Amino acid sequence: MQHVEKPPILSVESLRKVYGSGAGAVEAIGNLDFTIGHNELICIVGPSGAGKTTFLRCLSGLLAPTSGQVVLEGKKVEGPPEGMAVVLQEYSRSLYPWMTVYDNIELPLKAKGLSAGERKAAVTEALAAVGLSSSRKSYPWQLSGGMQQRVAIARAIAYKPKILVMDEPFAAVDAQTRADLEDLVRDIWQRLGVTVLFVTHDIDESVYLGQRVLVLSSAPTFIMEEVRINLPDERDQLSTRALPEFARLRTQVYELIQQAKHVTYRTQPAVAGEAVSHGA
Amino acid sequence: MQHVEKPPILSVESLRKVYGSGAGAVEAIGNLDFTIGHNELICIVGPSGAGKTTFLRCLSGLLAPTSGQVVLEGKKVEGPPEGMAVVLQEYSRSLYPWMTVYDNIELPLKAKGLSAGERKAAVTEALAAVGLSSSRKSYPWQLSGGMQQRVAIARAIAYKPKILVMDEPFAAVDAQTRADLEDLVRDIWQRLGVTVLFVTHDIDESVYLGQRVLVLSSAPTFIMEEVRINLPDERDQLSTRALPEFARLRTQVYELIQQAKHVTYRTQPAVAGEAVSHGA
Amino acid sequence: GSEQKSAAANGELREAHVGAVPVVDVAALYVGEKQGYFEDEGLKLNIEFGQGSAAMIPSLLNGQFDMLYGGSVNMLQAAGQDLPIQAVAVGGRTTGVVGKDHGGVLVLPESGIENAAGLEGKKVAVNALRGLHEVSLWAAIKKAGGDPKKVTFLEMPLADMGAALESGRIDAASTSEPFLGVIEGDGAKNIASLYAEADPNFVTATYFTSTKMTETDPEFVKAFVRALEKSFAYADANPDAVRAELGNFTKIDPALIDSMTLTRFKWGLTTEDVRLIARLAADAESLEDPDKATDAVTAFLNEQ
């Protein structure tokens, strides 16, 4: 496929995932094959039920692929790899109700072996970044949906991962907060050299954030198209979004998604011409 | 406040909600006071953690307000009123994991006393409307996030309520599906004469859908502004969103939300001048 | 805690752990202790109560108990199954007086049952199936001309028989003091003195120990037996002392104690006493090989 400039940190090799077996089997991922470079910011978009979450679960070692593999820094992923933080789509269930917001964010840091002082600094900073400093002593179930989601994001940020994987992380927050968080992600990405994989349904967001946008087809999914985002590296909410190139890209992605709904990967050379040629 | 043309179906009277008591108390709703007419489509926007979900819970009788009341068709709401369907923000937890998608949607219809034939027709239609006809026999936990959300929507639609209350119902679906569902809601609203209350974080969506957009301040919340959407009743995704009036309205709402983050209702005449004058 | 203290105080006294059940017979031990008979032999008694020998024999075998008081039939059954135990002395005995014994079979007056033979076809409660009561009852029934095989025996704790009898759930209750007196007092009729009818010299209970004990420490066993003999003699002569002790180690109502029929503290246990019980037990299908059991359990007695 397209050329990746930076040395690859992650390569996905003919990944395929089928849930269940026999008559009730659901093929979620048809075939995924691509690489991601160091410190890239990749956005993934695709129709609802395409297989994005499934892909992220395979990538983060939570789910064993049916065939194919994910190779991270030269090692095959078989369990959750070190230095990766994942914000799961089910954010509210990923927070532990028996811990305060603060403790929820601190826990992975404890496991990582940070000292008390470092932990405190990291948690406080992350909470401030998502605008929840005042809720640190609350329990997750005392927070609104959007606040819970931000706690999950704060936990991932405080972890200072090498790879940050986020599954629709801003779905439940308002437009203003969303914009702030988008800038936060880009900032972290640029400042800390993190590699970011970002699943979203917001087309503008994918264009605004990413260096590349992968458009997935509906399940069983494959990469329908890869859109390079040739926007300047310095982006900001007002000016970047006003660029004509931005408008062009978002229209391009939008149209691809509209197509994506009707295209799926078929292992047998059956009907959809494009899909087959792509898969082969 | 503003004048409502249609006879009110619902009036919210100095509603206030404080979670907990004593030192740990959180005031979610400062003061809400407004009415909704028959067959109106109201969108509610506001910062994350404002109190939107809290308000919807009070309105639907799931939560007792601290003071004030909600009056529906002349009766004070004290428990979930009949003829109302609610799509909760925690959509995935609102589906019963022990029932298939089909059964989940059918259950409320049974409660309503529909005959088997009617139920079947209603469920099938609703499933088709949200694009999940092929998943009717799956269990909710076998679906992707967006699919689960669509099941919750299908359940509300199949119920054919008089009042439809939706809390960020399209947060987890892709742009294309979202557009389809938006049109579905408007279609139902127009065709069946339903009154709709719709909480969203998507500003475009609120403008595209609503007749009025209520902008809430951050918690403790009150109505910061009410924006009338004077767009033609016949809307469609391409042409309506291209109207200059649409652009103006979305900018207006966007700016209001940016303000909203910094304004809260204070019972004591303390600082924020506007808030107090509004509450008084 | 208290054991160690007293052992330290009387350095020369050997502690004798005796397992028993809280019944009249055991009063002999308390009487003897009070009279100093055991101290004279260099022993200090430490009596512990349990529910029955089946659960206590393991503790005897592992050395927790030095001596056990238990039903004679039980002892034979254990010996019959090759458990290494030895009878050392008599524990209790029938009074030998029909109608005035410490064990009896009670029926409701209106039941029309007149004697042991009348139990045929009836439900009779005993405190342990194939135990002392059932074995002696078989003998009593046979003596009265009945067929014990036609009797339905049911197992029931002594304490619960009164209620069951009164409500008609059982037809007869084979019980012993103090329950005997209580239920009789409530109006039940005593139709058979089962021990006395089985044999006027019937040994109801014995003291026994482990074979290992008789081999490793026969002196202790002999000392215990000597002290016990004196205790029996004293108890036989002074029933009031026995009644007084009963008030101390049981919770029996004082009024009841005065009217209770006591066991007969007659000393002496011979191989023939044991064999008789073994035969009766075998007749009652409760023991397989009476001679083998007798021989096994009386080895120590015979050495004397």
Add this chain to the structure above:
Amino acid sequence: MNMGKLPIWLFVTLTVPAVILALWTLLAEVTESLYWPSPLAIARVFPKTWLDGRMAEDVVPSLVRLAVGYLCALVIGIAIGLVVGSVRRLRLAVEPVFEFFRAIPPPVLVPIMMLIAGIGDGMKITVIAFGCVWPILLNTVEGVRGIDGIQIDTARSYSLRPTQRLLNVTIPSASPKIFVGARQSLAIGLIMMVISEMFAASNGLGYNIVQFQRLFQLKEMWSGIILLGIIGVAANAIFKLVEKRCLRWYLGMQSQER
């Protein structure tokens, strides 16, 4: 595929029992205690003890009582548990009462039951049901209490009728916990079966075990215990089948691929 799995299955299920048996045999041979007969000796007495008539006369009646008692406990435990779990104040009031009864040892309790339920099968079934009911009851109560608030809210907002709520929401939601209680009770039922037959019985598996013990027929007693264990394993297998059917959704959900 199945042929290939069989040896693995055999290995997995039989290794631990085999090791335990071996150790036991070794221990028995070394200590030569009458109280620890070797499995070989037990196996030798087993057929004569249980297969000659006792199966029909003792084991079957016991199992019938067990089944009846267990089913009663199931019905009563779930019914009371659903009510008590739903009404907080009722729960607060009756829970100590439950504990009160639960703490009474059967040797004391059975005689009281004899006063009420007689000495026949009724009493024995009552004793079994009494023992089995608590794990079911407690787990049902907790199951009902622990239902996700959102699930209840959904039921309320769609105005489900009480029976519909009970059948479609409360019971399924509590069912994983109810099944834990039912599983616990399975073993307790067997134990209570033995205990119930210590009183006023003249047949039954438990009755025989107690008699063997009383008569110092220890090999026979152990064979009875082994039989109990076998029944336990068999009952559990049946239980698992039922659970698999009733909790298909739950097991599917929890055992999703990770």
Add this chain to the structure above:
Amino acid sequence: MTAAPTQTKKQTGKGSSREPLLWGLLGVGILLALFEIVPRFGLLNSRYVPPLSDVLAALGGQLTDGGFWVALGSTILGWLLGLAIASVLGVAGGVVVASIPILNRMLSSTIEFLRPIPSVALVPIAALLFGTTMQATLLLVVFASFWQVLIQVMYGVRDIDRVAMDTARTYRLGAFWTIRKVVWPSIMPYVVIGIRLAAAVALILEITGELVIGSPGIGKLIVVAQSSVATSTMYALVLVAALLGVLVNVGTRHIEGRVLFWHASVRSEGA
């Protein structure tokens, strides 16, 4: 963390800390009243089930008796010790067995085999190993109550939220933190029931053990009372045992309110 329970307690409002106790007292009060009324009015023969007032009188007699207190002390000691051992073993074993599928499958038949073994059958072995000491009874107590906790915990592990576990895995919390901060709180509702079930079983076996084997405790006093036709005294002793059981309930409920404040079962009742 420590501040939390008070915070939630406040939320439940209306002097709720005392309210459960009042309801509990009401329940027990009605029960005790029944115990007085039923024998008094001859619904049950008062010789065999004496009315409460007689039992209380007998209890009064016991309370002044030093031997009773010693016995009660050793019963409580044996009981709590056995319960503690069973709980620790049960929780540890349950977590280990349930979280390692192969171990689970290898052990399941053995567990099912051992569970229904009645403790009465184990009496001789316990007595053989330990005689009439406390340990013999302790063995019975632990053996019987262990299974309750074990099964409860095994099911608790099965019920851990998948997403919660996935989160722990992605952050590589490791066995220590995962068990301490994720598994343990998740299975807590199950553990509480397990310990409550085990507490009653342990108490029953402690007393039965004393009763049958003759190890020290109130069970032994029950034997003496039973064989002495001292029915009221016997029921007084049983009443003591039952009240210990009620104490368990009060205790676990208190603990539950503290450690499960976050759980739906506690939270929903507060609102």
